[in-house]
Amino acid sequence: MRIAVVGAGAVGQAVVELAEPYGHTVTAVADSSAGVVDADGLDAEAVLDRKRTEGTVGPQTLDAVLDSEYDALVEATPTTVGDAQPAFEHVRTALGRDRDVVLANKGPVAQRYDDVRGMERDSDGAVRFEATVGGAIPVFSTIEDIGAENVTAVRGVLNGTANFILSRMTAEGVAYEHALAEAQDIGVAEADPTFDVDGTDAALKCAILANVLTDTTYTLDAVEMMGIRDIPASALELAQQGGSTIRLIGEVDESGVRVRPRLVDEHGTLAVSGTQNIVQVETTHAGRVNISGRGAGGHETATAIMSDLRQLEY
Amino acid sequence: MRIAVVGAGAVGQAVVELAEPYGHTVTAVADSSAGVVDADGLDAEAVLDRKRTEGTVGPQTLDAVLDSEYDALVEATPTTVGDAQPAFEHVRTALGRDRDVVLANKGPVAQRYDDVRGMERDSDGAVRFEATVGGAIPVFSTIEDIGAENVTAVRGVLNGTANFILSRMTAEGVAYEHALAEAQDIGVAEADPTFDVDGTDAALKCAILANVLTDTTYTLDAVEMMGIRDIPASALELAQQGGSTIRLIGEVDESGVRVRPRLVDEHGTLAVSGTQNIVQVETTHAGRVNISGRGAGGHETATAIMSDLRQLEY
Incomplete structure (x- = not known):
């Protein structure tokens, strides 16, 4: 073309x-x-x-x-x-x-x-x-394949910058500001990281997913949103003691559209590390399909x- | 239609x-x-x-x-x-x-x-x-999306029955025969499990993947194949001590097409549990894309x- x-x-x-x-x-x-x-x-x-x-x-x-x-x-x-x-x-x-x-x-x-x-x-x-x-993850192509009408929910890690910061806070036990500075140093976070760390970028993605999956038209305002700025290193440490970790999860399901930090199993499918993204698609007839890969670049x-x-x- | x-x-x-x-x-x-x-x-x-x-x-x-x-x-x-x-x-x-x-x-x-x-x-x-x-995993649709010419390798867990048996051997420390009998009891393995446990089913799938990805025509005979029958419970225990586990992995890459038990990180992406399947697609321009979900049913x-x-x- x-x-x-x-x-x-x-x-x-x-x-x-x-x-x-x-x-x-x-x-x-x-x-x-x-x-x-x-x-x-x-x-x-x-x-x-x-x-x-x-x-x-x-x-x-x-x-x-x-x-x-x-x-x-x-x-x-x-x-x-x-x-x-x-x-x-x-x-x-x-x-x-x-x-x-x-x-x-x-x-x-x-x-x-x-x-x-x-x-x-x-x-x-x-x-x-x-x-x-x-x-690089074929999210919409997979939803098209399955048929949007056969998808009951989508959730996942949709922002690589926030995920990198949370991964580093967990691995190194450092504070948010420290992990953010590191992310900025290596070019994973922008000088103004607001969109990524406040959840706006993930919320925009959730709005798009919701628009594809539902008959209602969503915008950013309709997405419940909480970022990762206020997560203390101690929260990640506590989570880890219980076999969990914290990830910024975007979700679209029958009860709404939201982005917020969530406890997930530390070895579970949602706990991707670094700048990886993952999307879980819940289907009517075939259970859950997980797709992960490089979310940016x-x-x-x-x-x-x-x-x-x-x-x-x- | x-x-x-x-x-x-x-x-x-x-x-x-x-x-x-x-x-x-x-x-x-x-x-x-x-x-x-x-x-x-x-x-x-x-x-x-x-x-x-x-x-x-x-x-x-x-x-x-x-x-x-x-x-x-x-x-x-x-x-x-x-x-x-x-x-x-x-x-x-x-x-x-x-x-x-x-x-x-x-x-x-x-x-x-x-x-x-x-x-x-x-x-x-x-x-x-x-x-x-x-x-249920959209393997070929994803390869089509990426373009077969941009895929350098595919590997994964392609047989749910073998994966179930290995998962149970690991979780319960039981022998192959015991895990197989359990799989047969609950309908995950057939009365004659040969195709699944000897690697034939996974090898057929690898041959199909190789046919889609390469210009050569593959058949079952061209696939290097080793099954899971001879894996002792002690091997899984040893693997676990080193943070690994064993999975039956099918692979198609530049060096050939093969199915064999392999050591994988016990919390890594390839270590799906139960009857789950996973496929990793290595791409030229976008790194690795992982897709997992229900492999049978x-x-x-x-x-x-x-x-x-x-x-x-x-």
């Missing part, structure tokens, strides 16, 4: 890099300040090189990218809450032109799911968003985008 | 039961001695009831079932090795009539993969076989068949 990539951070860059080996042609790329378009296909290496050395992908504009010829728009700008702009507008533009959309940005499907599905119904294009939850997330592109090709 | 089900054991019966709630119509069913056909759709409950009370599904023949009008043939007869008959002939008949085929029977894709793919190329029908490996296997039918509908 000919793809236009909007957003040139870690995920956008990995999409540009992997597109060709996966059989696609990148015809346009935009970052936050500029764009580059070539209907015959861009030279991925040249674009990435320019981004690295000059800080921008090219001499054109975002509008030129959005107006260019492509089959699928990959939306990989940073997630915003509220009205999910400007990502929502990018989705609207692409669907309005009957093009497909693949989201890495969580905003549009977490905050304006109904609007997105409505625009999709009026378009010949389709919207997919495997990359929004669980990084440019290449990992880009592979989920490649899966979506593959599905759109059929 | 209109489906014809050949084989009326636990899996075939579960397919007949689940078809309607999943939006399909069962138009024909055959067991080992008889068949029943109704182009307008059979009454699932009546068929299952007759099977239970009279031991047969109906008054017609297998040929009548194979000749009937259907969109997809579900092959759920017991797996045979060697020439994979009679399942292979059922596949040939259906593809010859340009119908789709969904396999629960491992034989045709484990023993005659090339032949099956060749017949598929000459047909308007397609062959899918999610149910042949890992029961009529309903569990039938849900994998329902996933295949859903894919065929697109």
Whole structure:
């Protein structure tokens, strides 16, 4: 497929890099300040090189990218809450032109799911968003396989940064601030870790899962949310004495949608370590299916985008 | 879809039961001695009831079932090795009539993969076989998602019976014979457990995985195989002292295809307990993806068949 990539951070860059080996042609790329378009296909290496050395992908504009010829728009700008702009507008533009959309940005499907599905119904294009939850883990593809109507609940560790901090607090017996600083040092946590440690990122993912699984439209406001900032090292120590540990668990079930620290069996399936993610899907006829793997990272997330592109090709 | 089900054991019966709630119509069913056909759709409950009370599904023949009008043939007869008959002939008949085929029977894709793919190329029908490996776990769908060309290795616990026996030997410190007898008592192991405990069942599954992942055609003979019969309780005890346990692991990687007992971390991802299965998929760009769940059971296997039918509908 000919793809236009909007957003040139870690995920956008990995999409540009992997597109060709996966059989696609990148015809346009935009970052936050500029764009580059070539209907015959861009030279991925040249674009990435320019981004690295000059800080921008090219001499054109975002509008030129959005107006260019492509089959699928990959939306990989940073997630915003509220009205999910400007990502929502990018989705609207692409669907309005009957093009497909693949989201890495969580905003549009977490905050304006109904609007997105409505625009999709009026378009010949389709919207997919495997990359929004669980990084490399095929969460939505598995739910599609099982059939959303046969899924009774989903829960899991959906934020790798929070999980890394909890894992380090447990392994080293250190305080939250210490583990956070370590995570920031090695690039697992951002300078402003609020979204990850307060549960917002996991809550956005839960809202998306709830939107796929239920008939109600959820947004961040509808998710019960508690983060990991206030967990003392002593709580993890106590948990460990009882054969348990603490993980930040997101859950969607018949009683609601929530993200909160929970006691889990220290050797149990939910107690993944480091930046791993895990999703448990409860089904009507086949019990529980567990899927775990790398929950973040440019290449990992880009592979989920490649899966979506593959599905759109059929 | 209109489906014809050949084989009326636990899996075939579960397919007949689940078809309607999943939006399909069962138009024909055959067991080992008889068949029943109704182009307008059979009454699932009546068929299952007759099977239970009279031991047969109906008054017609297998040929009548194979000749009937259907969109997809579900092959759920017991797996045979060697020439994979009679399942292979059922596949040939259906593809010859340009119908789709969904396999629960491992034989045709484990023993005659090339032949099956060749017949598929000459047909308007397609062959899918999610149910042949890992029961309810979406193994092939995940590999399809990732792209077989991006998968470098697959390994896992692929036989629930052997895993149950090893789990019980570990938990209770009992000998193989004792754990086997317990498994037979509760219906987890068959009266003749050879296929499960000698590794044949897992090896057939590995052959199928290897066929999907490589360009070479594998059969059972090409799989290096060692079972669990000769593992003494003392080996499990020794393993446990070192923080490990023993699992029967099937592997497909660049160095070959094999099934053998292996030491694994006792709390590690591969050490699933009871009849659970787990599959680890190693990928080029996204690290390892783990999928675990119920590896056997009529309903569990039938849900994998329902996933295949859903894919065929697109």
